[in-house]
Amino acid sequence: SRERFLEAFEAIRSSFQDVFRSLFHGGRADLRLEEGEDVLESGIEILVQPPGKRLGNVHLLSGGEKAMAAIALLFSIFRWHPSPFCLLDEVDAALDDVNVNRFTKMLRDFAAQTQFIMITHNKRSMESADLLYGVTMEEPGVSKLVSLRL
Amino acid sequence: SRERFLEAFEAIRSSFQDVFRSLFHGGRADLRLEEGEDVLESGIEILVQPPGKRLGNVHLLSGGEKAMAAIALLFSIFRWHPSPFCLLDEVDAALDDVNVNRFTKMLRDFAAQTQFIMITHNKRSMESADLLYGVTMEEPGVSKLVSLRL
Amino acid sequence: VKLAKIRISGFKSFSHDTEVVFPDGITAVVGPNGCGKSNLGDALNWVLGEQSPRMLRGSSMQDVIFGGSESRKPQGMAEVSLHLSGVNGSPDGATRDVVLTRRLFRSGESEYLVNGARARLKDIQDVLREARIGAQTYATIEQGRIEQILNAKPKERRLIIEEAA
Amino acid sequence: VKLAKIRISGFKSFSHDTEVVFPDGITAVVGPNGCGKSNLGDALNWVLGEQSPRMLRGSSMQDVIFGGSESRKPQGMAEVSLHLSGVNGSPDGATRDVVLTRRLFRSGESEYLVNGARARLKDIQDVLREARIGAQTYATIEQGRIEQILNAKPKERRLIIEEAA
């Protein structure tokens, strides 16, 4: 219904503004309903402005900036509607070291309410985990799980 | 014309078989013309078999395996038709450490005939370069190039 | 609700019976390219009820059944069980443990089970809705798809918010 | 043919006149997320004659002109020059240096120059064909697109081989 959607939209929008500013250490972001359409039909525009840059459409961002903005939106949705668990498959692949640290720090905050399973090749991300599993193919073509010491 | 295409196809196909085996340290790969169509119209199938695994379509590969297979195809085309220069933008993002080493070793071989510009966040890839440029935004929103010491 | 563990057998490259226990907090999964990490994610997506082979990186659903290796023959069945604890189901508010199971045979026949008893896909979806876990709640972000949330068209983004409403 | 250097001014985030000299072998370009590395790649693609704004991650071609920052106003023109050495052009087989330049003004007007003299896009394409450099020869692999070579449909892959024939 209309009220439920607007309530969710406003809550996620305000979370997105906070989470974006915290992940990017400044700047601002916003979610806007497309002009002129009925609220129950209109799409959602994403506007972002990393610190020191112009406000623009999310498509102008770099690869790493886009991944961080997408993580910010994902976490904003979780603020409103937490998922008991979440699997993240190499979401840190495009991130530089500074952004990996910001991402894992925020992941730690959200891990109080959500169990995260993070597939990664990045050593800094591995170090931020509570438990580490390794998958090997000692026997070619067959996956085996081993528990690794952190 | 038909002869030129077949000559290029056969040469690239045989290069792909070699380059794939060398990047994956075994296994095999092949390029096949789609069945039943006229040679001048038919598409090209890519079949791959990483060491220890079944032969299959390239879509069954993992993220990192796909990137390595794509690099193998790119280099096979260069064997037949070298490009004077080539820009590679974070092609190593999905690769684990072992594959980064294999990729940079092969890049060194091809660098004899092609100038490579490699954009990367991976320290091992940086170490394999002859020259290192850094791009900074000391002034927010404005890119500046600096030459870094290797 | 908590994810207690997942058991996988005959699913993609996991030919042996494999059990993955999940603690609270953050679990990292690491390993070389092609070793089976994303297959683990596919197993989770599959037992949550995913119906599209393409979302599991295959062309037909049978592609999820272990297809053999250099030294092993293909298997006839894939099975994944998801062990959830603290699911709120009964009217008295008490929580309980629930095991969701999905099977697929080479013949194409598929089975769903709740706590070991045969059930329909709809029953699994009811348990998941109750536990506020579902396909659309972004419980899994597949490899290379983090930017999908941003790249989706404005109308598709609306669905994401609606699902969360 | 060798790529000697590229000069960029007013193109995307490169508001100042920037010159990048390329040695033989491998040049690595590094820096934080969003600093302008891929913009450098876009500059190369653009001067090679790229006509689609989408391939340059924009919606209109004017998106390539420096659009301002917190402390600078937008500029009115983008210009990129590519310095090539060892280009084989004349019948006597001698090689020479060639400078290819592309400009775009806010008005939408664009200019191409070969060695400083006004030329058409077709003249630039002729020089590149002669030097065996071209859009289709995979001279640039954009970020996130290495797998495109594999993901392309069979008929599109054919074009790749044909171009190299």
Ligand SMILES: Nc1ncnc2c1ncn2[C@@H]1O[C@H](COP(=O)(O)OP(=O)(O)OP(=O)(O)O)[C@@H](O)[C@H]1O
């Ligand atoms: N039904 C199946 N039976 C056996 N093996 C399979 C099956 N389906 C996929 N595989 C194998 O699983 C491998 C891919 O595994 P996966 O995508 O999980 O790797 P990954 O660990 O995520 O690697 P990366 O780090 O490169 O992303 C492929 O090499 C493929 O051969």
Ligand SMILES: Nc1ncnc2c1ncn2[C@@H]1O[C@H](COP(=O)(O)OP(=O)(O)OP(=O)(O)O)[C@@H](O)[C@H]1O
């Ligand atoms: N016309 C323009 N004027 C000014 N700045 C621009 C323009 N077009 C793009 N930008 C800026 O360039 C930045 C993106 O740069 P680029 O994509 O090159 O980053 P990158 O170094 O490749 O980062 P990553 O490591 O994340 O891939 C964006 O933040 C965007 O604001």
Ligand SMILES: [Mg+2]
């Ligand atoms: Mg993977």
Ligand SMILES: [Mg+2]
């Ligand atoms: Mg980039």
